[in-house]
Amino acid sequence: MSQGTLLYAQSGGVTAVINATAAAVITEARAKKIKVLAARNGILGALREELIDTSKEAAASIVALAHTPGGAFGSCRYKLKSLEADRARYERLLEVLRAHDVRWFLYNGGNDSADTALKVSQLAKEFGYPLTCVGVPKTIDNDLAVTDTCPGFGSAAKYTAVSVREAALDVAAMAETSTRVFIYEAMGRHAGWLAAAAGLAGENPDDAPQIILLPERAYDEAAFLTKVKQVVEKVGYCVVVASEGIHTADGRFVADAGGATDSFGHTQLGGVASYLAGRVKAGLGYKVHWTLPDYLQRSARHVASKTDWEQAQAVGKAAVRFALEGRNSVMPVIVRTSDAPYRWKIEAAPLSKVANHEKKMPAGFIRKDGFGISDKARRYLQPLIRGEAPLPWGRDGLPKYVTLKNVAVAKKLPAWEG
Amino acid sequence: MSQGTLLYAQSGGVTAVINATAAAVITEARAKKIKVLAARNGILGALREELIDTSKEAAASIVALAHTPGGAFGSCRYKLKSLEADRARYERLLEVLRAHDVRWFLYNGGNDSADTALKVSQLAKEFGYPLTCVGVPKTIDNDLAVTDTCPGFGSAAKYTAVSVREAALDVAAMAETSTRVFIYEAMGRHAGWLAAAAGLAGENPDDAPQIILLPERAYDEAAFLTKVKQVVEKVGYCVVVASEGIHTADGRFVADAGGATDSFGHTQLGGVASYLAGRVKAGLGYKVHWTLPDYLQRSARHVASKTDWEQAQAVGKAAVRFALEGRNSVMPVIVRTSDAPYRWKIEAAPLSKVANHEKKMPAGFIRKDGFGISDKARRYLQPLIRGEAPLPWGRDGLPKYVTLKNVAVAKKLPAWEG
Numbered sequence: 001m002s003q004g005t006l007l008y009a010q011s012g013g014v015t016a017v018i019n020a021t022a023a024a025v026i027t028e029a030r031a032k033k034i035k036v037l038a039a040r041n042g043i044l045g046a047l048r049e050e051l052i053d054t055s056k057e058a059a060a061s062i063v064a065l066a067h068t069p070g071g072a073f074g075s076c077r078y079k080l081k082s083l084e085a086d087r088a089r090y091e092r093l094l095e096v097l098r099a100h101d102v103r104w105f106l107y108n109g110g111n112d113s114a115d116t117a118l119k120v121s122q123l124a125k126e127f128g129y130p131l132t133c134v135g136v137p138k139t140i141d142n143d144l145a146v147t148d149t150c151p152g153f154g155s156a157a158k159y160t161a162v163s164v165r166e167a168a169l170d171v172a173a174m175a176e177t178s179t180r181v182f183i184y185e186a187m188g189r190h191a192g193w194l195a196a197a198a199g200l201a202g203e204n205p206d207d208a209p210q211i212i213l214l215p216e217r218a219y220d221e222a223a224f225l226t227k228v229k230q231v232v233e234k235v236g237y238c239v240v241v242a243s244e245g246i247h248t249a250d251g252r253f254v255a256d257a258g259g260a261t262d263s264f265g266h267t268q269l270g271g272v273a274s275y276l277a278g279r280v281k282a283g284l285g286y287k288v289h290w291t292l293p294d295y296l297q298r299s300a301r302h303v304a305s306k307t308d309w310e311q312a313q314a315v316g317k318a319a320v321r322f323a324l325e326g327r328n329s330v331m332p333v334i335v336r337t338s339d340a341p342y343r344w345k346i347e348a349a350p351l352s353k354v355a356n357h358e359k360k361m362p363a364g365f366i367r368k369d370g371f372g373i374s375d376k377a378r379r380y381l382q383p384l385i386r387g388e389a390p391l392p393w394g395r396d397g398l399p400k401y402v403t404l405k406n407v408a409v410a411k412k413l414p415a416w417e418g
Numbered sequence: 419m420s421q422g423t424l425l426y427a428q429s430g431g432v433t434a435v436i437n438a439t440a441a442a443v444i445t446e447a448r449a450k451k452i453k454v455l456a457a458r459n460g461i462l463g464a465l466r467e468e469l470i471d472t473s474k475e476a477a478a479s480i481v482a483l484a485h486t487p488g489g490a491f492g493s494c495r496y497k498l499k500s501l502e503a504d505r506a507r508y509e510r511l512l513e514v515l516r517a518h519d520v521r522w523f524l525y526n527g528g529n530d531s532a533d534t535a536l537k538v539s540q541l542a543k544e545f546g547y548p549l550t551c552v553g554v555p556k557t558i559d560n561d562l563a564v565t566d567t568c569p570g571f572g573s574a575a576k577y578t579a580v581s582v583r584e585a586a587l588d589v590a591a592m593a594e595t596s597t598r599v600f601i602y603e604a605m606g607r608h609a610g611w612l613a614a615a616a617g618l619a620g621e622n623p624d625d626a627p628q629i630i631l632l633p634e635r636a637y638d639e640a641a642f643l644t645k646v647k648q649v650v651e652k653v654g655y656c657v658v659v660a661s662e663g664i665h666t667a668d669g670r671f672v673a674d675a676g677g678a679t680d681s682f683g684h685t686q687l688g689g690v691a692s693y694l695a696g697r698v699k700a701g702l703g704y705k706v707h708w709t710l711p712d713y714l715q716r717s718a719r720h721v722a723s724k725t726d727w728e729q730a731q732a733v734g735k736a737a738v739r740f741a742l743e744g745r746n747s748v749m750p751v752i753v754r755t756s757d758a759p760y761r762w763k764i765e766a767a768p769l770s771k772v773a774n775h776e777k778k779m780p781a782g783f784i785r786k787d788g789f790g791i792s793d794k795a796r797r798y799l800q801p802l803i804r805g806e807a808p809l810p811w812g813r814d815g816l817p818k819y820v821t822l823k824n825v826a827v828a829k830k831l832p833a834w835e836g
Contacts, residue, residue, distance in 0.1 A: 010591070013592070014587075014588050014591045014592065016584075041594045041595070044594065044595065068587065069584050069587050069588065070584070070586075070587025070588045070590060070591045071587075071588075071591030071592070072591070073591075074590075074591050074592075074594065075591050075592055076592070076594060076595040076596070077592070077595045077596050078595055158815055161815070161816060162720055162816060162817065163714050163718070165816060165817070165819065166434075166487050166488070166714070166717040166718055166719060166720065166817075166819075167712075167713040167714055167717050168488075169432075169486065169487050169488025169489075169717060169819065170432050170487065170488045170489075170713045170716065170717040171713065172488060172492075173428075173432045173488045173489030173490070173491075173492050173493050174431070174432060174489070174492075174493055174494070174495070176459045176462065176492065176494060177459070177462065177494040177495045177496055178494070178495050179713075182713065200814070200815075200816065201816070271692075274692070289712055289713060290710070290712065291710055291711060291712040291713065291714055292708070292709055292710045293709060293711065293714065294585075294707055294708065294709040295585040295588045295589065295597075295600065295707060295709065296581050296584070296585055296709055296711065296714075298588065299584040299585050299587060299588040300581070300584055301584060302580055302584065302720075302721055303720055303721070305815060307815075382814060382815070385814075385815035385816070386813070386814065386815040387815060388811055388815075393806055395804070396618070396800060396803075396804065397576055397579070397618075397723060397725075397800070397803035397804040397805060397806075398579060398580060398583060398618065398619070398803070399580065399583070399584075401583065401584075401587065
């Protein structure tokens with residue numbers, strides 16, 4: 001008689017370490033003799049009954065999975081609405097879980113995913129189906145409530161700080177006859193966490209990045225240009241880090257890319273650095289360069305944070321433990337017990353406290369002039385980028401990343417007409 | 419009695435390893451008891467008599483210099499014209515060299531710098547001033563003649579291949595509901611070497627990057643869009659790497675940034691990826707993301723190639739040796755003696771063979787369909803990104819880069835009125 005299976009699904013934008021969480025889930029479940037199914041392309045795969053049998057993967061592949069960026073089973077942007085509005089989809093989901101004897105559902109994502117996991121658990125209860133739902137935190141945006149930080153953020157933060165420090169050395173060397181102002185566009189829709197992490201690249205106010213533009217402060221062009229001019233005149237060059245989500249006092253995004261929206265209803269952003277570069281050039285006449293790292297910043301496993309990598313694995317392991325203990329509708333969260341030395345532990349938080357909340361930077365994390373981070377922010381951010389996560393490199397000079405076999409589980413239900 | 423000093427200057431865009439060359443120059447000269455002066459901000463510093471006394475730097479700083487990106491003494495974009503047109507500047511340069519008893523002049527740059535070094539040596543001969551001029555190769559563009567490769571290129575190439583492999587895993591995971599086409603813009607004004615290096619990220623034609631757009635092939639929008647569509651329909655997503663210098667059959671750059679030109683008279687490019695993204699979206703309707711790594715790709719010492727790092731040091735060491743041997747108007751170049759195993763040695767090439775030449779990708783390096791690289795290109799490129807170059811990381815999670823003291827040498831001449 002089957003003891004039940006565990007279903008794992010990834011949701012939303014992937015990260016440099018979400019597969020480390022997946023590897024920890026699989027490893028922990030294997031140790032407990034629990035079979036892990038993975039949904040292909042996240043919740044969509046669960047709805048379509050496109051499931052992957054992870055027991056077909058060799059142990060060595062799961063070890064390699066722990067250092068492979070991206071999302072090994074596929075992820076998706078697909079938001080389920082309320083139980084009322086999307087009832088058919090939730091019921092189909094439950095039907096698939098039941099068909100594959102899924103007793104434990106682990107959903108690895110951000111606050112939207114926490115919300116979905118919570119609703120699935122509510123419906124299961126309504127139907128009397130024995131299911132334990134656990135959310136597993138993940139987002140480079142670092143905007144989940146309750147948890148001290150979100151797996152994925154530390155590595156993207158390290159990428160940001162390292163890249164800004166390196167590019168600043170380049171700019172400093174060439175400023176006299178070439179680029180005076182360099183603008184780096186960081187991801188971050190509503191919260192400026194990643195842009196803030198760039199502040200770790202410098203120690204003093206004159207160190208790059210001299211200006212950080214955060215969505216938590218209204219963008220004021222005159223003040224910005226004045227500050228750029230001051231910095232260039234004092235330091236010789238200016239490195240600006242801008243969050244993609246900065247907006248003016250009346251709430252308009254500085255660079256709204258034609259108003260396109262993704263399937264979560266979020267406006268699809270991009271182009272802030274390009275816009276600011278144009279304003280600096282027109283307003284101050286300086287030669288400007290800019291960078292848009294885009295996906296590079298969230299997939300750069302080669303420069304991942306060891307702290308982040310360890311936490312990504314810890315939440316995966318804890319999620320399996322919570323699930324098997326029957327702790328329903330919870331999420332393993334990271335609790336910081338000390339800044340220096342940095343100490344943390346994992347606890348369980350109710351999904352209801354995480355779902356649909358968005359954690360912005362506290363006002364005390366922002367420097368008085370609004371263009372940088374405070375010492376308090378440094379104390380918070382610094383441990384998160386600490387340590388280098390081991391990575392095997394091939395003879396070909398490239399990281400050794402794994403591609404899983406992703407063997408499909410035979411379908412048992414009629415095709416989904418969703 | 420002074421035995422003379424050696425003047426070292428950096429020119430043009432800096433790289434992840436140009437300081438490794440500088441460190442090797444200083445180390446080798448110190449071993450021979452020769453004092454090294456460095457020009458602040460390249461040739462401009464020499465003209466202005468802004469010289470740095472590198473003997474004031476601690477040995478540990480020179481060790482750290484070898485793994486610090488950027489240009490430690492400053493570089494510049496400043497091209498001297500012909501001896502006739504710019505005679506006053508050349509004479510001033512010689513006056514400064516004479517005032518500081520410079521007997522050996524090492525100019526670390528690309529083909530423009532080789533040309534300048536050659537002209538300085540000609541003028542010195544005309545004036546009967548005993549000076550040995552040695553060009554030292556450097557450019558991420560890999561477009562210098564004679565040498566097998568250029569220090570700086572291998573590391574930028576490794577950054578490109580690693581970043582494309584990582585971002586492709588991200589795109590593959592999300593393609594079903596999110597980004598279908600991802601476009602990466604690589605540096606490379608006239609030669610597609612860096613974009614070509616991205617080809618190392620994949621092994622088979624269906625592996626990312628599925629399309630590489632090179633300046634060596636005319637950009638044909640219809641053919642490009644057809645290929646993108648084919649790839650998306652077959653693979654599910656498409657990663658495109660585009661060289662910033664791609665142009666149409668009639669020679670127009672695909673993204674000419676308003677026709678701005680730098681001080682070398684080169685058009686300042688940028689915006690190819692953004693342009694292509696717009697065309698793909700408009701023409702095929704796919705969701706598109708794009709990245710412009712800009713300076714990140716040439717300053718990313720954290721992911722430098724060991725081969726490149728070793729070659730950067732080898733040319734620095736050889737340059738000092740050639741200079742002290744009185745081998746005038748030469749450049750140490752890298753000669754490949756074997757592909758597998760990769761073997762190379764340093765030889766001296768006449769500056770006249772390097773100056774003002776530009777090495778494009780050979781036709782045999784480009785795949786028949788024009789959208790990728792051939793096996794021959796792989797054999798050439800592969801060893802250049804091989805190996806990881808050691809880097810000390812701090813407790814703070816950031817690379818430990820050095821800032822030199824850069825102590826100024828007292829001026830002996832009236833100010834330059836250039």
